[in-house]
Amino acid sequence: MTGEVTGMTTAYIWALLGMAIAVTYLWRGLGTTIVAGLDPDSPALQWVACVAYGLLSALISRIIFLPVGVLENTELVDRVGATVFGFVMFFLFRKHIGIGTLSAAGAFGVMVWARSQGFI
Amino acid sequence: MRQHVDDKEGPAISASENPYADNWALFRRGLLDGFSLPAFMVAASMIGYGALVHSAGLSLAFGVVSTLGIWGLPGQVALIEYMLLGAPLVSMLIGVSLANMRFLPMSMSLAPLFRGSKSGWRLRYLWVQFMSVNTWVGLLRRVPELSPDQRGPFYAGFSTICMIAGAGGVSAGYLMAEAMPFYVTVTLVFLNPIYFAFVFAAMRARAGLLAFAAGAVAGPPMYMLTPEWSLPLAGILAGSVGYFADRFLKGRA
Numbered sequence: 001m002t003g004e005v006t007g008m009t010t011a012y013i014w015a016l017l018g019m020a021i022a023v024t025y026l027w028r029g030l031g032t033t034i035v036a037g038l039d040p041d042s043p044a045l046q047w048v049a050c051v052a053y054g055l056l057s058a059l060i061s062r063i064i065f066l067p068v069g070v071l072e073n074t075e076l077v078d079r080v081g082a083t084v085f086g087f088v089m090f091f092l093f094r095k096h097i098g099i100g101t102l103s104a105a106g107a108f109g110v111m112v113w114a115r116s117q118g119f120i
Numbered sequence: 121m122r123q124h125v126d127d128k129e130g131p132a133i134s135a136s137e138n139p140y141a142d143n144w145a146l147f148r149r150g151l152l153d154g155f156s157l158p159a160f161m162v163a164a165s166m167i168g169y170g171a172l173v174h175s176a177g178l179s180l181a182f183g184v185v186s187t188l189g190i191w192g193l194p195g196q197v198a199l200i201e202y203m204l205l206g207a208p209l210v211s212m213l214i215g216v217s218l219a220n221m222r223f224l225p226m227s228m229s230l231a232p233l234f235r236g237s238k239s240g241w242r243l244r245y246l247w248v249q250f251m252s253v254n255t256w257v258g259l260l261r262r263v264p265e266l267s268p269d270q271r272g273p274f275y276a277g278f279s280t281i282c283m284i285a286g287a288g289g290v291s292a293g294y295l296m297a298e299a300m301p302f303y304v305t306v307t308l309v310f311l312n313p314i315y316f317a318f319v320f321a322a323m324r325a326r327a328g329l330l331a332f333a334a335g336a337v338a339g340p341p342m343y344m345l346t347p348e349w350s351l352p353l354a355g356i357l358a359g360s361v362g363y364f365a366d367r368f369l370k371g372r373a
Contacts (some may be wrong), residue, residue: 004177005203013203016212017182020199021189023217028248031227040232050331050363052225053320055355056253057335058342059194059222060313062350065340069197070172074306083314090318098157100318101311108314109307116303 074112082108143273146266150277153262158254159281161315163289168308169196170293171300176200183290188283191252193312195220214348221352223248225359226256233259236268243272250279253316258282326369331362 005013038045063071064079071079086104093099114120140146166187173183178200190196198219202212227248234240234247258278259271266274293300293308320332335358342350342357 003204004175005200006177007206008203013178013182016203016209017186017189017199019209019213020186020195020216023213024190024192024195024220024223025249026217027221027223028227028251029245031224032231032244032248035228035231038228038232040229040235045228045232046327047359047363048225049229049359050327051355051359052222052229053323053328054331054335054338054358054362055222055225055351056316057320057332058339058354058358059351060317061336061339062343063313066343069201070168070306070309073302074310079310082310083317086314086318087321090321095322097315097318097322100321101161101315104314104318105307105311108310109303112306113301113303116301 074108075115078108078111078115082111140270146270146273147277147280150258150274150279151281153258153274154254154278154281154285158258158278159285161311162252162254162282163285163292164308165193165312165315166286166289167293167296168305168312169193170290170295171297171305171308172197172200172293173290174294174297176204178203180291180294183294184287187286187290190216190220191249191283191286192220192223218348218351222253222355223251225355226251226253230256230259233263233271234268237272240268240272247272247275250275250283252282253319254282255279257319327362327366329362330365331359334358334361 008016035045064083065076067074067079082104085107086100089103090096090100111120140149169187170180170183173180173186186196186199190199195216198216199212202215207215230251231244231248234244240247255275255278259275262274263271320328323329323332335354338354338358339350342354346353
């Protein structure tokens with residue numbers, strides 16, 4: 001996604017932002033209201049937590065396989081390869097979050113850089 | 121929902137061995153927990169967002185206010201993409217809202233953790249505004265050892281450091297945008313989702329892990345089927361698979 005936002009006054013941009021903040025808070029407030037009478041250890045809420053994990057994982061997977069925005073300009077093999085490498089390091093180092101993250105991001109950066117230099 | 125983060129029941133902390141003297145000590149514990157890794161990840165991710173704000177010709181103030189106000193990267197990015205497209209208002213608001221729909225199940229999981237604490241429960245509508253994947257997981261990890269009364273100050277400290285890091289990151293990204301080469305920008309954008317992948321992969325609870333694995337498989341095909349509704353549908357599908365598979369395995373064990 002390139003280019004600039006055009007045809008909007010400053011006041012309109014801030015009004016948009018205010019509405020975006022409000023519609024995001026809607027989910028936060030709604031969840032808090034719905035849950036008021038429920039026991040945190042109840043099966044229903046355990047299922048809801050699983051839904052949250054599933055939703056976040058689906059989002060992450062979609063970003064890696066079918067990105068929109070700036071990642072669209074990178075190669076699928078770089079994104080997936082870096083993720084796989086990160087998971088190998090993650091398990092080698094007894095599920096270390098920092099090592100997994102930095103390995104994956106580092107590998108990705110190196111591959112994108114190597115491509116931009118014509119090495120790959 | 122402690123069993124989703126840590127299956128091991130920690131020893132009950134009696135008042136005499138409680139390491140936290142007062143609310144300020146808890147707040148500092150939260151700051152330190154956040155400073156260990158989450159704050160750096162927030163800052164790095166928001167550097168990428170700051171660069172996006174700059175490239176869209178928007179102001180630094182817009183970048184900081186949208187970060188702290190929306191406080192959810194997918195929704196922030198969606199807002200800017202819709203503004204660039206000049207999409208109709210209603211479709212834009214639906215898009216931003218859906219991109220952050222994860223906050224519904226997350227707040228349903230977070231808010232009850234403050235029940236049993238008078239002040240914590242009263243502030244629940246404020247706590248959910250501070251909630252991001254980072255602060256949610258950060259609190260869940262400490263739930264077994266913190267009493268309901270101790271969770272508020274700890275969570276406030278954890279959230280504070282993450283929000284400072286977010287505001288700092290978006291500013292740094294905005295100011296450095298023109299100097300950042302392509303490979304740095306895309307790596308920073310890649311960092312956020314990949315970090316969360318490892319945060320969830322490190323969970324001990326089987327139900328959460330199964331839901332995580334099912335979501336990773338369901339995400340892309342569901343997106344090809346219906347881009348707008350893929351996230352809630354994939355979430356419900358994968359969450360149910362994880363929850364019921366875990367119960368099934370428990371029943372057989």
